[in-house]
Amino acid sequence: MTELLLELKGITVKFGGFKALDDLDLILKAGELRAVIGPNGAGKTTFLDVITGKVRPDEGDVLFKGKSILKQREHRIARLGIGRKFQSPRVFEKLSVFDNLALAAAWPKKPMPLLLESTKRAETERINQLMSIVNLQTKSNVLAGSLSHGQKQWLEISMLVAQKPDLLLVDEPVAGLTDEETDLTADLLKSLAGENTVLVIDHDMDFIRRLNSPISVLHQGHVLCEGDMKTIQTDRRVIEVYLGQPEQEIL
Numbered sequence: 001m002t003e004l005l006l007e008l009k010g011i012t013v014k015f016g017g018f019k020a021l022d023d024l025d026l027i028l029k030a031g032e033l034r035a036v037i038g039p040n041g042a043g044k045t046t047f048l049d050v051i052t053g054k055v056r057p058d059e060g061d062v063l064f065k066g067k068s069i070l071k072q073r074e075h076r077i078a079r080l081g082i083g084r085k086f087q088s089p090r091v092f093e094k095l096s097v098f099d100n101l102a103l104a105a106a107w108p109k110k111p112m113p114l115l116l117e118s119t120k121r122a123e124t125e126r127i128n129q130l131m132s133i134v135n136l137q138t139k140s141n142v143l144a145g146s147l148s149h150g151q152k153q154w155l156e157i158s159m160l161v162a163q164k165p166d167l168l169l170v171d172e173p174v175a176g177l178t179d180e181e182t183d184l185t186a187d188l189l190k191s192l193a194g195e196n197t198v199l200v201i202d203h204d205m206d207f208i209r210r211l212n213s214p215i216s217v218l219h220q221g222h223v224l225c226e227g228d229m230k231t232i233q234t235d236r237r238v239i240e241v242y243l244g245q246p247e248q249e250i251l
Helices: 044-052 074-080 097-105 111-116 121-133 149-162 179-192 205-211 229-234 236-241
Strands: 004-015 018-029 033-037 059-064 082-085 167-171 197-201 215-219 222-227
Touching (some): 018 059, 044 074, 044 082, 074 082, 097 121, 097 149, 121 149, 149 167, 215 229
Parallel strands (some): 033 197, 167 197
Antiparallel strands (some): 004 059, 215 222
């Protein structure tokens, strides 16, 4: 039986009189690739904020590897093995691609060792492997600030992987990308699943379809429907909720 990695149980988050999340339940298995979709206001960002400890729910519990993490601070949750990629790429633009990955892969995360010690051979091999995965091996000495938007997204994803989290939370990774970059990003995330557990939030229907993964639809702060793309597109509740909206808005 596949191990449960993450479980959200009855999560409710209130901002004033508004419920951003309403009795939300979700289970994520180790090694799984999961897509989460929904229109603006469905609670997707708050959902990630709860998992990472940025927002504490009014009700419910979050279990990671079978243990509650509700009382943990953000940095402690990150150290437990939950990594998050935000919508806009966050890389060190004045450092090279290699040095960005060296900082991400280095351990322990203390300022002086990071600044003074040379990269160990094993770390160098790991960095080269990561650059190869995201097709940046020819950009090793290039400053991150000169990369295209898509390449910055790939660099940040590889920096996240370099930290070896058990769970990767990836928020809208293809916003602003070309069609080719979008396809490559989908293929990248698919390749990471299995060895990693990956949860992806996005609106792009073609991208979600290319992931070919289970999908959770959020609506008004709770999970409305779960299943593959065919199940989602033919579900009566999803059709009723999004009736009259363009297909692109649905996903």
